[in-house]
Amino acid sequence: MKYILAIDQGTTSTRAHIYNQSGECVHGVSAEFPQIYPEPGWVEHSPQDIWGSTLSVIDSVLSESGLKAADIAAVGITNQRETTIVWDRATGEPVYNAIVWQCRRTAASCEKLKKEGFAERIYNKTGLVPDAYFSATKIKWILDNVDGARERAERGELCFGTVDTFLLWKLTGGKAFSTDYTNAARTMLFNIHTLKWDKELLRLFDIPEGILPEVRPSSHNFGEITEGELAGVPVCGIAGDQQASLFGQACFSEGDIKNTYGTGCFLLMNTGKKPVKSANGLITTLGATATDKPCYVLEGSVFVGGAVVQWLRDGLKVIKNAAASERAAKKVADSGGVYVVPAFTGLGAPYWDSDARGTITGITRGTTKNHIIRASLESIAYQVYDIVAAMERDSGIKIKRLSVDGGASANNFLMGFQSDILAAEVVRGRHSESTALGAAYLAGLNCGFWKSDEEIRKNRSIERVFKPDMDEGERLKLLDGWKEAVKKARLK
Ligand code: ADP
Numbered sequence: 001m002k003y004i005l006a007i008d009q010g011t012t013s014t015r016a017h018i019y020n021q022s023g024e025c026v027h028g029v030s031a032e033f034p035q036i037y038p039e040p041g042w043v044e045h046s047p048q049d050i051w052g053s054t055l056s057v058i059d060s061v062l063s064e065s066g067l068k069a070a071d072i073a074a075v076g077i078t079n080q081r082e083t084t085i086v087w088d089r090a091t092g093e094p095v096y097n098a099i100v101w102q103c104r105r106t107a108a109s110c111e112k113l114k115k116e117g118f119a120e121r122i123y124n125k126t127g128l129v130p131d132a133y134f135s136a137t138k139i140k141w142i143l144d145n146v147d148g149a150r151e152r153a154e155r156g157e158l159c160f161g162t163v164d165t166f167l168l169w170k171l172t173g174g175k176a177f178s179t180d181y182t183n184a185a186r187t188m189l190f191n192i193h194t195l196k197w198d199k200e201l202l203r204l205f206d207i208p209e210g211i212l213p214e215v216r217p218s219s220h221n222f223g224e225i226t227e228g229e230l231a232g233v234p235v236c237g238i239a240g241d242q243q244a245s246l247f248g249q250a251c252f253s254e255g256d257i258k259n260t261y262g263t264g265c266f267l268l269m270n271t272g273k274k275p276v277k278s279a280n281g282l283i284t285t286l287g288a289t290a291t292d293k294p295c296y297v298l299e300g301s302v303f304v305g306g307a308v309v310q311w312l313r314d315g316l317k318v319i320k321n322a323a324a325s326e327r328a329a330k331k332v333a334d335s336g337g338v339y340v341v342p343a344f345t346g347l348g349a350p351y352w353d354s355d356a357r358g359t360i361t362g363i364t365r366g367t368t369k370n371h372i373i374r375a376s377l378e379s380i381a382y383q384v385y386d387i388v389a390a391m392e393r394d395s396g397i398k399i400k401r402l403s404v405d406g407g408a409s410a411n412n413f414l415m416g417f418q419s420d421i422l423a424a425e426v427v428r429g430r431h432s433e434s435t436a437l438g439a440a441y442l443a444g445l446n447c448g449f450w451k452s453d454e455e456i457r458k459n460r461s462i463e464r465v466f467k468p469d470m471d472e473g474e475r476l477k478l479l480d481g482w483k484e485a486v487k488k489a490r491l492k
Contacts, residue, residue, distance in 0.1 A: 001073040004444045005061070005230070006436040007054060009079040009163050010241065011100065014050065016057035017436040018065055018072075021449070023459040025431060027065035029057050036097060041104040044097035047085050050163060051170050055228050062229050069230050074447040075171075076237035076439030078244035079163040082186045084138035086149065086211070087166070089159050092174060096146050098163070099138040106137035118204065125191045125198050127275065127284030134188035135162060136205045143207070153208050160211040162186065164238045168222055171235065176223030177213045181294040182243040184215045185286040192275060192286055192296070218243070218288035219446040237442025239288040241435050242266045242299065247288045248438030249403040249429065250460050252453045254295075257391070257399050258434075259384055261408035263310075265302035267384065269391045269399075270295055280350035280390035288438070290445040290453060298394060300349040300387040304342040306408040308376045311342070318369045322407070329374035329413045337362040338375040339485035342383075350390040351486065359489035362481070377411065381418040382482045388422060401425040405434045412466075420470035421478065430461040 003026070008015040012035065017028040033049040062068065082101035087094040099105070110130045113119065122130050132138075139160050143150045152158050161169065165179045184190040184197075189207065191198040197212055216222065222235040239247060242260065246268045249258040254272030259265055268287065275284050275296040287297035304311075309322045319325050339361045341347075346354035360372065384402075392398055401424055408414060409428055419426040431437050444450040450459075 001071055003067060003072050004074055004076065004440040004449055005072045006076045006078065006440040006443070007058070007167065008241070008433070008436040008439065009050060009054060009077070009167060011080045011102070014053035014057050015436060016061040017433060017440070018061055018067065019437065019440045023437065023456065023461070025433065027061055028433065029060040029064065031057050043100040043103040045083070045100055047087070047094040047098050047166060050098060050166070054167055058229055069233050072230065072233050073449045074234050074236035074443040075225065075230060076443030077164050077167055077235060078239055078241050078435050078439035079167070079183070081162065081183065081240040081242065082133050082135050083163050084135045084142070084160065085163065085166045086139065086142045086158055086160050089157055092170065095149050095158065096142045099141065101133050103138070104132050106132040106141050109137050122188065122201070125193070125201060126188050127185070127192050128188050129281065129283065130188070134186055136188035136201070136207070139207055140205050153211050156210045158211050159213070161213055165213045168235055168238065171225045171227055171230070172223045173226040175226070176235070178216050178222050179213045180216055180218040180220070180238040180288070181286045182218055182240040182288050183238065186240060190215065192284065217292050218294065219290045219442040221446060234447065235443070236446035237439050239439060239442055242268055243288045243297065244438030244442070245405060245435040246270065246297065246438065247441055248434030248436070249405065250457050251403060252457070255397040255399060256403070257388070258403040258405070261305055261380065261404060261406035263305060263307045265305035265380065265384055267300050267387050267391070269298045269395065271298055271395050271397070272296065276395045278390070278394045280394060281352050282349055282390060282394060288442055290442065298391050300390060302380070302383040302387065303346070303348050304344050305380050305383070306406070308340070308342040308379060309408060312373055312376055318373060323410070325373055325377055326411045326413045328370045329377050332368070332370045332374055335375040335378055336367055336371040337364070337481070338367055338371045339481055340372065340375040340379045341485050341489040342376065342379050343489045347486070347489070349387055351490070353490050356490045359485065361485045361488055377414045378417055380408065380414060381421050384418060385421050385479070399424055401427050403427050403429065405429065415466045419466040419468045421475060423468045423475060425468070426466040427462055428464045430463040
């Protein structure tokens with residue numbers, strides 16, 4: 001059997017990729033599915049759409065590549081994290097739509113928890129800052145708001161799962177009811193130190209333990225598929241999308257760090273066996289490994305990453321497409337003292353200021369649209385710098401290189417500037433889909449398709465390394481300017 005198949009169940013689409021022994025993607029397909037917005041700020045998916053799109057991408061990727069189940073050694077699953085599904089154990093019928101990670105319906109109950117002083121206890125156990133993103137308050141909402149759900153849950157008739165668990169359960173015809181450490185860590189019910197569901201948190205959120213899946217290592221034989229075209233193939237890897245991307249970037253060692261430049265940016269740093277407490281509002285969570293024990297990870301995100309480029313295109317209308325931002329930025333020697341702080345919805349780590357607003361500083365008579373475009377791209381790099389610096393302070397680890405992926409990592413100007421501002425190498429892999437690749441690695445390492453982390457590291461195909469090339473005085477001057485601009489964005 002020459003291939004591994006990865007299912008990447010994302011927020012707007014479901015994808016399937018087939019990888020060969022060298023870790024190259026031989027074929028990939030993608031299917032979008034509908035977003036459901038029942039009220040402002042609420043986001044749902046139909047579990048049937050999630051399942052249906054999964055079956056359909058499996059069918060297409062096999063038929064288009066001319067491969068069969070017998071050619072596939074194992075399947076890996078990676079998924080949108082935190083999204084919550086509750087279903088009937090006997091019939092598989094969901095009791096409600098999937099409540100998506102972005103959904104804000106439980107924001108008020110999270111605020112209440114903070115006011116009542118639970119934030120520190122929750123952080124100490126789960127590594128998370130109480131927020132509506134995480135599954136706990138979403139599960140409680142379903143049990144409290146769907147007729148009869150709580151009674152059925154108490155009687156053991158219901159199952160809760162994040163999307164990985166739901167797909168695994170469906171694929172194995174209801175036989176496997178499990179999740180992996182990285183997904184469990186996003187529920188706000190899992191103790192990342194004892195590696196067990198936390199009874200005190202289950203009481204706090206009023207959730208019966210009987211609805212929870214078993215928690216397994218990310219690289220593990222979760223069971224054999226019985227449904228659809230992949231019948232007979234085992235699922236041997238599961239990880240949440242950002243952790244799968246960290247693994248797909250071969251960030252296996254303490255101090256390895258990756259950033260995904262999408263609409264927002266997601267930075268994850270492997271801190272090895274040590275859970276690192278953050279003094280800067282970063283999350284402490286679990287990462288995937290090929291062993292029985294997870295590693296610890298520091299995670300931080302930038303709200304507006306590639307989205308600032310969308311704003312240049314659709315809001316200001318100064319570029320025709322995202323790629324044009326690189327050409328425009330290169331037309332000027334520097335940003336001419338202009339800083340853009342894209343705090344459109346406030347600022348996240350390490351500032352945590354929801355009242356900050358977008359600000360442009362340093363405009364003079366000589367400022368052109370190319371300066372503003374350049375400063376907008378630079379703002380992505382500065383925000384990433386702020387999080388890396390916070391991670392370095394928290395962990396005591398000085399980073400040497402940043403592995404990158406995501407749509408905006410295609411921008412060579414941005415990657416070069418990022419390397420200069422970090423004074424570290426920026427390493428871009430040949431595979432843009434490091435999330436699916438990570439799930440494939442986890443599955444392939446478990447079933448013996450790949451032998452070791454080392455083999456994967458060797459396989460890893462690097463497309464380009466950006467090396468820092470900026471005078472230290474200049475770097476510090478630019479960073480000072482950024483700090484001043486952020487101060488202005490935070491003026492009330
Ligand atoms: P997501 O998964 O969040 O949808 P993607 O990884 O697909 O994001 O990346 C899309 C984002 O990357 C968009 O915000 C887009 O503006 C930005 N982007 C894409 N190509 C470029 C480019 N060449 N330069 C700068 N930004 C880009």
